[in-house]
Amino acid sequence: MEQTHRGAISAEISTATVRLLAEYTGRGPTKAHTVINKNSVLVLLADTLTKGEQSLARMGMSDHVLETRKRYQHAMRDDLIAAVEQHTGRRVIAFMSDNHIEPDMAAEVFALEPLQGDGAGPSDSDV
Numbered sequence: 001m002e003q004t005h006r007g008a009i010s011a012e013i014s015t016a017t018v019r020l021l022a023e024y025t026g027r028g029p030t031k032a033h034t035v036i037n038k039n040s041v042l043v044l045l046a047d048t049l050t051k052g053e054q055s056l057a058r059m060g061m062s063d064h065v066l067e068t069r070k071r072y073q074h075a076m077r078d079d080l081i082a083a084v085e086q087h088t089g090r091r092v093i094a095f096m097s098d099n100h101i102e103p104d105m106a107a108e109v110f111a112l113e114p115l116q117g118d119g120a121g122p123s124d125s126d127v
Helices: 003-025 051-060 062-088
Strands: 031-036 040-046 092-100 107-111
Touching: 003 031, 003 040, 003 062, 051 062, 062 092, 062 107
Parallel strands: none
Antiparallel strands: 031 040, 040 107, 092 107
């Protein structure tokens, strides 16, 4: 995939991810950065939490906020996977997602089905 084309796809995936988070949570992150590698896509998000979640975290209820975010991620799973598959033209074979409170960040990780002739997992050069 040429660099310019990969950059455009990365931007499309970032935009789709922010839009989906806003639809599901009522507020999207203010920053998103997508990295596409041979068989993976990583979306890093910043400033993701709602005002209510920020307040709960300040009150010592970070575990509750993280559990709620896990539930959102589970609910959004199919839509996030569909967006990555649509923009990359590749099938997602695994999806992992997590949030961090301080700093307020999230990561969405998608493992792509290897292209024909590629191995099933990451190689030493991918790490």
